[in-house]
Structures are given as structure tokens and as C-alpha cells.
Amino acid sequence: MTTAVPELLTVSEVMARLKVGRSKVYDLIRTNRLASIKIDGARRIPVDAVRDFIQSQLAEAA
Numbered sequence: 258m259t260t261a262v263p264e265l266l267t268v269s270e271v272m273a274r275l276k277v278g279r280s281k282v283y284d285l286i287r288t289n290r291l292a293s294i295k296i297d298g299a300r301r302i303p304v305d306a307v308r309d310f311i312q313s314q315l316a317e318a319a
Contacts, residue, residue, distance in 0.1 A: 265294075265301040274307055285310065 266274070271282050271291075282302075285291035290313075292306040 263303040263305055266304055266307065268300055268302070271302050271307055275311075 268279060268282050272279055275282070282291070283300075286293045286300070286302070291302060291310050293300050293302045295301070
């Protein structure tokens with residue numbers, strides 16, 4: 258059985274999806290509100306992490 262590899266997004270792609278600036282994305286990463294990994298110095302964010310972040314924000318707003 259194979260394990261699905263999560264789709265990874267760049268910081269720019271996350272900026273576009275969340276409609277926020279670069280510094281906000283890095284702030285979310287720094288405060289552990291948005292999971293990410295580094296690949297040879299390049300920051301990548303799993304698409305599931307973005308989805309989870311949005312869901313948590315919707316839950317807080319409710």
C-alpha cells in the first residue's frame with residue numbers, strides 16, 4: 258500500500274490562497290499556526306496545512 262505524498266505549496270502560492278502578504282505567511286509559520294517544511298532552504302507548506310488553518314479560523318469566528 259502506497260502512502261499519498263501531500264501537495265506542497267510555495268509561500269507565494271499560500272499568499273495568493275489566503276490573500277495575505279509574505280510577512281503574514283511567515284508570521285503564521287513562526288507562531289506554529291501554519292505547518293511547513295524546509296527543502297534546501299526553500300519553505301514549503303502542505304496544502305492540508307492551509308486547509309486546516311482556514312478551518313480553525315472559521316471555527317474561531319463561529
